Amino acid sequence: MIVSISPDAAISARGIVKRYKGAKGQEDKVALKGIDLDVPRGSVFGLLGPNGAGKSTFINILAGLVNKTEGSASIWGFDIDKNPRQARASIGVVPQELSTDVFFTPKEALEIQAGLYGVPKEKRRTMAILESLGLLDKADAYVRQLSGGMKRRLLVAKAMVHDPPVLILDEPTAGVDIELRRQLWDQVMHLHERGVTVILTTHYLEEAQELCDTIGIIHRGEVVTVKPKNELIASLDRKTLMVTPEAEMQPGDLASLPGAQVKADGNIYIDYRPSETRVADLLSGLNSAGISVRDLSTVEADLEDVFLEMTYGSDG
C-alpha cells in the first residue's frame, strides 16, 4: 500500500474505508475496503464499477457529504480533515439526479449557489458561466421551462460557481438521448481544455472510452486497477483478426486453425494474443488451409472487454 497522500494529485486517497451501520439486527455494510487512488491533475478520469461497487460513497466522502470510517484524502493538495474548507472549495460535484430549483431562473440559481459557497458578489461569474454552458439566452427563463439537457447543463454550471479546479460528474448522461449525450460530452471536453480536472462515473463504457484518458475500476469496495486508458486496453493482450474469404467456407475448412470460427456474416474470426502471435503467422495458417483472403482487418479489445474481465471475471 502507498502510505502517504500525494499532494501533486488532483485527488489523492489512501486507505479509505466506509462502514455503514446496519439497521437493527442487520450487519454493518463495508462499502469501501481501503481505497488507494490518485487522480492526476488535468486528466479526464473515469471511475467505473458495477452497481453497488462504492463509487457514490467515495465521491460523497470527497464532497464532504458522507463521513469516512478510516483513511485520508486530499483534494488539490488540501487534506479533507485538516483543511476541510479549502478541500471543499477545490471541488464541484454534479449530482446524478435532476434536482433543480424549478422556481428560480438559471441566473438566480447560480447567484444563490455562489452565496452558499461564500463567493463575494464582485467575484461572481454568473453570466460567464451561463455563457460557457450555452445557457446565456435562458438566464432569465424559469428552470421548469428548460429542456432536460439544459437542466443538466445548469447542474454543471452550479457546480462551477466557485471555480473549482476539480469537477466530479456522477453519471452525467444517465437516461439522456444520444444528442444530449453528445452535447454534454462537448461540455466536458471544453472544461478539460480549460484545465479543469474532470472525474466522471458512468455505466456507459463507450462514454469512458470516448472521453477519459485515465480509468479506475472499483469492484466491491476495492480499486482493482488504475491505468491510462490505452495501456489498460493493451494490457488485455487480446485482438481479433477478421478475414473475408474469397470463397464460401465449407465444414472442416478451419480444422487446422485453432481458435478460428466462421460467423453468420460469412467472415472468419480468429482471436489471438498480439504478444505471442503475429498476423503474418495467422495468414500463413490460412494459406496452408487453402483459404484465399479477399479482405482483412483487426479488431482491438475495448473498455467493455477490460471491464468484464476485471469485474465479472472474478465472480463465482
Ligand SMILES: Nc1ncnc2c1ncn2[C@@H]1O[C@H](COP(=O)(O)OP(=O)(O)OP(=O)(O)O)[C@@H](O)[C@H]1O
Ligand atoms: N446509507 C447507506 N446505508 C447502508 N448501506 C449503504 C448506504 N449507501 C450505500 N450503501 C451500500 O454501500 C454499497 C456501495 O454503494 P454505492 O452507492 O456507493 O455504490 P455505487 O458504486 O455508487 O453504485 P451505483 O452505481 O448503483 O450508484 C452498496 O452495497 C450499498 O447498498
